[in-house]
Amino acid sequence: MINHQFVDFANIIKDSLRKIAIDFQSDSSLKELRFRILDWWALHGRHDLPWKKLSNSNDFIQDSCQELDPYSIWIAEVMLQQTQVVVMLPFWKNWMSIFPNVHLLSQAPLDKVLFLWQGLGYYSRAHHIHHASIQLRGTDWPRTLEEWMVLPGIGRTTAGSILSSAFNLPFPILDGNVRRIFARLTACREYPSASLDSHFWRLSILLLDKARPRDFNQALMDLGALVCTNRNPKCSLCPLTQSCSAYAIQEPCSFPMKKNSRKLSIQLIGVGVIFNERDEVLIDQRLNEGLLGGMWEFPGGKQEAGELIEQTISREITEELAIEVKVGQELISFVHTYSHKRLRFVVHICKLVSGVPQPLASQQVKWIDPCSLSAYAFPSANAKIIKALMNYLETN
Ligand code: SF4
Numbered sequence: 001m002i003n004h005q006f007v008d009f010a011n012i013i014k015d016s017l018r019k020i021a022i023d024f025q026s027d028s029s030l031k032e033l034r035f036r037i038l039d040w041w042a043l044h045g046r047h048d049l050p051w052k053k054l055s056n057s058n059d060f061i062q063d064s065c066q067e068l069d070p071y072s073i074w075i076a077e078v079m080l081q082q083t084q085v086v087v088m089l090p091f092w093k094n095w096m097s098i099f100p101n102v103h104l105l106s107q108a109p110l111d112k113v114l115f116l117w118q119g120l121g122y123y124s125r126a127h128h129i130h131h132a133s134i135q136l137r138g139t140d141w142p143r144t145l146e147e148w149m150v151l152p153g154i155g156r157t158t159a160g161s162i163l164s165s166a167f168n169l170p171f172p173i174l175d176g177n178v179r180r181i182f183a184r185l186t187a188c189r190e191y192p193s194a195s196l197d198s199h200f201w202r203l204s205i206l207l208l209d210k211a212r213p214r215d216f217n218q219a220l221m222d223l224g225a226l227v228c229t230n231r232n233p234k235c236s237l238c239p240l241t242q243s244c245s246a247y248a249i250q251e252p253c254s255f256p257m258k259k260n261s262r263k264l265s266i267q268l269i270g271v272g273v274i275f276n277e278r279d280e281v282l283i284d285q286r287l288n289e290g291l292l293g294g295m296w297e298f299p300g301g302k303q304e305a306g307e308l309i310e311q312t313i314s315r316e317i318t319e320e321l322a323i324e325v326k327v328g329q330e331l332i333s334f335v336h337t338y339s340h341k342r343l344r345f346v347v348h349i350c351k352l353v354s355g356v357p358q359p360l361a362s363q364q365v366k367w368i369d370p371c372s373l374s375a376y377a378f379p380s381a382n383a384k385i386i387k388a389l390m391n392y393l394e395t396n
Contacts, residue, residue, distance in 0.1 A: 040219070075095055076092055078128070114127075156174070185243060187255060231253070273348070280367040282321070284366075300317070
């Protein structure tokens with residue numbers, strides 16, 4: 001038996017020259033899709049997200065005319081860019097208790113902002129939020145895409161999400177969840193690309209419920225997060241099965257198409273935990289620019305060809321700090337994977353032999369009591385080093 005709704009939707013989204021061509025005549029099918037998405041959301045969506053509460057109240061929003069606090073939504077949206085709700089929620093709550101408004105955030109030192117972001121990763125987001133808060137201080141909240149998108153770290157989907165959530169304005173979104181749903185609905189065999197995105201943006205605009213943009217965008221995000229998940233999508237619970245091309249060919253997990261993932265090679269990094277005669281350890285603060293800018297770390301660097309790791313540590317420490325150390329026993333070795341590279345950290349205990357540390361490749365250096373390490377913002381790879389160091393100190 002022919003599934004008429006599937007055929008109807010296939011007429012809307014044709015696998016034509018550009019893979020996705022929208023037939024503007026078939027508005028009734030778009031309406032039907034909107035209705036099914038919102039109907040599903042009313043019963044199964046996430047209605048307890050704390051940034052959807054009214055300002056200065058414990059009540060959730062009831063009325064489409066009511067506005068929400070753009071600040072708390074903005075922080076949540078940026079945290080959610082690379083992180084799931086369940087992981088970011090404690091960070092968001094902690095952040096809001098310390099920086100409840102943009103004014104306080106804009107006056108905070110960057111160090112404190114990075115400290116609160118510790119564990120969330122992708123630290124450029126914290127830098128961007130801090131810079132943007134300074135630009136926003138004392139101004140009215142922007143109400144256009146353009147005004148949001150000139151702020152650091154805000155792209156079109158984050159801007160659309162903030163505007164639709166806070167002010168119920170009709171701006172579409174295209175985050176990872178929504179992109180995945182669209183790739184499956186259309187069974188599009190193009191690899192993710194800018195040109196494909198422009199078609200998906202068009203689809204997002206067409207699908208958006210202009211009367212309920214706040215609810216609709218949230219419903220799409222919830223559907224992607226709870227049902228049309230990256231692995232093991234729960235198609236039996238999905239309101240879109242009748243319109244989904246990937247479901248029709250029984251290949252949901254084949255979409256979005258993935259380029260053959262490049263195997264990441266491992267780079268060896270030698271790190272020294274240097275003690276002085278007062279049993280303090282040496283840490284340095286990275287420059288504000290670049291990856292992990294402004295974070296603290298133990299000194300070290302990349303192994304060069306033909307070097308033993310002990311030689312790497314000794315050389316890097318001399319080059320970066322102008323001191324001589326004696327490289328002792330290995331403390332820990334582990335692999336840490338970033339989005340674009342894999343690093344094996346080999347960490348050794350070191351003793352200061354001579355010299356006064358200079359911040360030749362960092363903002364500043366400090367000798368500190370190991371018990372004070374928790375007061376500094378370290379990248380997550382360093383958390384393993386600190387844990388190993390504490391175990392070492394307990395047993396030595
Ligand atoms: S039917 Fe399955 S693959 Fe299609 S949108 Fe729903 S969950 Fe995703």
